[in-house]
Amino acid sequence: MTEAILTNNVFDIAIIGAGPGGLCAAHALANQGFSVGIFEQAHVLRPIGAALGLRDMGYAALAEISADLAHQVRALAVNPKRQMLMRPNGEVLFADESPLAGTSFTWLGWYNLQTCLHKALPTTVSFHLNHALTGFTRDSHQGEKLLRLQFRQQEDVYTRLLIGADGYNSVVRKITVADGAPLYTGTMTWRGIVERKNILPLADPFVEAAGFQLVVGEKKNFWIMDVGTELIAWGGTALHLNQGKSVSALETVLQIFQQWPPLVERMIRATDPKAIVETGVFDREPVPQWGDGRRVTLLGDAAHPMRPYLGLGTTMAIQDAVALAKRLASTDLGDSEQLGIAISTYEQERIAITAPLQRKARHTGAESHADDHADRLKEELVATLAARRQTEQKY
Numbered sequence: 001m002t003e004a005i006l007t008n009n010v011f012d013i014a015i016i017g018a019g020p021g022g023l024c025a026a027h028a029l030a031n032q033g034f035s036v037g038i039f040e041q042a043h044v045l046r047p048i049g050a051a052l053g054l055r056d057m058g059y060a061a062l063a064e065i066s067a068d069l070a071h072q073v074r075a076l077a078v079n080p081k082r083q084m085l086m087r088p089n090g091e092v093l094f095a096d097e098s099p100l101a102g103t104s105f106t107w108l109g110w111y112n113l114q115t116c117l118h119k120a121l122p123t124t125v126s127f128h129l130n131h132a133l134t135g136f137t138r139d140s141h142q143g144e145k146l147l148r149l150q151f152r153q154q155e156d157v158y159t160r161l162l163i164g165a166d167g168y169n170s171v172v173r174k175i176t177v178a179d180g181a182p183l184y185t186g187t188m189t190w191r192g193i194v195e196r197k198n199i200l201p202l203a204d205p206f207v208e209a210a211g212f213q214l215v216v217g218e219k220k221n222f223w224i225m226d227v228g229t230e231l232i233a234w235g236g237t238a239l240h241l242n243q244g245k246s247v248s249a250l251e252t253v254l255q256i257f258q259q260w261p262p263l264v265e266r267m268i269r270a271t272d273p274k275a276i277v278e279t280g281v282f283d284r285e286p287v288p289q290w291g292d293g294r295r296v297t298l299l300g301d302a303a304h305p306m307r308p309y310l311g312l313g314t315t316m317a318i319q320d321a322v323a324l325a326k327r328l329a330s331t332d333l334g335d336s337e338q339l340g341i342a343i344s345t346y347e348q349e350r351i352a353i354t355a356p357l358q359r360k361a362r363h364t365g366a367e368s369h370a371d372d373h374a375d376r377l378k379e380e381l382v383a384t385l386a387a388r389r390q391t392e393q394k395y
C-alpha cells in the first residue's frame with residue numbers, strides 16, 4: 001500500500017470509500033489483476049462505529065474473494081450466547097440463552113472488520129486516506145477517454161472505471177443518479193465502542209462473554225454487546241425530528257438516555273466523545289440504474305441504503321463487490337461497450353436482490369419504535385428459544 005500521489009498514473013479502477021464494501025471490492029478486483037486505487041475521506045482509520053451482523057451468506061461472499069480473508073474475519077467475530085431484554089426502569093422481560101446461540105449468526109466490531117480488510121489488502125492496491133471526492137469529469141488523458149476525479153485539496157486522479165462505495169450520502173450517486181438527498185426515517189442513532197479495560201468490572205453476564213443487552217423504551221432503544229476482541233459496543237436509537245449532528249453527540253446521547261439503567265450511562269461515559277458516531281437512519285427508493293451505464297457504478301450503501309433492521313447491509317455490500325468483480329473478470333476496460341454491458345448486467349443482477357430488501361427493511365424498521373415493541377420482542381424471543389430447544393431435544 002502506498003500513500004504517494006499518483007497523478008500521472010491511470011488506474012483501471014478507482015474506488016471511493018474504504019468501508020466494508022469498498023475494501024472488499026478492492027480485494028476482489030486486485031485479485032483479478034486490475035490496478036486499483038482506493039480513496040477514503042477519513043484522515044486516519046480509527047476505532048469508531050459499533051458492531052455489525054454477519055452470517056453464513058456474508059462469510060460465503062467473503063470466501064469467494066478469499067477463503068483466508070473469510071477465516072480472518074470470522075476469527076474476529078462472536079456468536080451471541082446470552083440475551084437480556086429490559087425496560088428503562090430496570091424491569092427484566094427476558095434473560096436467557098440467546099436464541100441466536102449456536103446459529104451461524106455473528107457480530108463483530110465495524111472497526112475490526114475495516115482494519116482486518118485494510119491490513120489484508122494486496123500490496124498492489126494503492127490506498128489513499130484524506131481523499132474526499134468532490135466530483136469527476138470525462139477527460140482525455142494520453143489519448144485515452146478516461147474519468148478525471150477531483151478531491152478536496154488533493155491532486156486529480158484518472159481512472160477507467162469509477163466505483164462509488166461512499167456510503168448512504170454518496171457523492172458519486174449525487175452525480176450519476178441525481179436523486180437528491182437520502183430519505184430521513186425520523187430515527188437518529190448514536191454508536192460507540194469502549195475498550196473492555198475502560199469499563200471493568202462489568203460484572204454483568206448479559207454483556208460479558210458474548211452477551212447482548214437491549215433496553216426498549218418509549219420511542220427509543222439502547223443496546224450493549226460484547227463483540228469479542230477487546231471491545232464492547234453500544235448503540236442507541238431514538239425517534240428524533242432533527243436529523244442534523246448536534247454540537248456534542250456525547251451530551252445529546254446522555255440527555256436522551258438519562259435515568260436509564262446505570263450501565264447505559266457508564267458505557268456512554270467510557271467512550272471517547274470524538275468516537276461517538278451520530279447519524280440519522282436513512283434509506284432510499286430503489287432505482288433502475290446506479291451508474292452512468294458506461295464507466296461509473298455504485299455498491300453497498302451508496303447503491304441501496306437500507307434501514308439496518310435486517311442486519312444485511314454489510315452482507316449486501318460484500319456480495320455487490322463479488323458480483324461486480326465477476327462481471328468485470330473478462331472485460332476489457334478500454335472497450336466502453338463491453339464495460340457498459342458488464343456494469344449494466346451487474347446492476348440488474350444486484351438490484352433484483354437488493355430492492356426487495358430495501359422495502360422489507362423499511363417495513364421492519366417501522367416496528368422498532370412501536371408502543372408495544374418490548375412486549376412483542378419478548379414474545380418473539382421466548383417463542384424462538386422454545387422452538388430451538390424443542391428441535392434440539394428431537395435430534
Ligand SMILES: Cc1cc2nc3c(=O)[nH]c(=O)nc-3n(C[C@H](O)[C@H](O)[C@H](O)COP(=O)(O)OP(=O)(O)OC[C@H]3O[C@@H](n4cnc5c(N)ncnc54)[C@H](O)[C@@H]3O)c2cc1C
Pocket residue numbers: 016017018019020021022039040041042048049050051052053110131132133134165166167168169170171191277299300301302308313314315317
Ligand atoms: C464510520 C462508520 C461506522 C459504521 N458503524 C456501523 C455499525 O456499527 N454497525 C452497522 O451495522 N453499520 C455501521 N456502519 C454502516 C455500514 O458500514 C454499512 O451500512 C454497510 O456495511 C455498507 O458498507 P459500505 O462500505 O457500503 O458503506 P460505509 O460503511 O458507509 O462506508 C463508506 C465509506 O466511504 C467514505 N466516504 C464517504 N464519502 C466519501 C467521499 N466523498 N470521498 C471519499 N470517501 C468517502 C466513508 O468515510 C466510509 O468510510 C458504519 C459506517 C461508517 C461510515
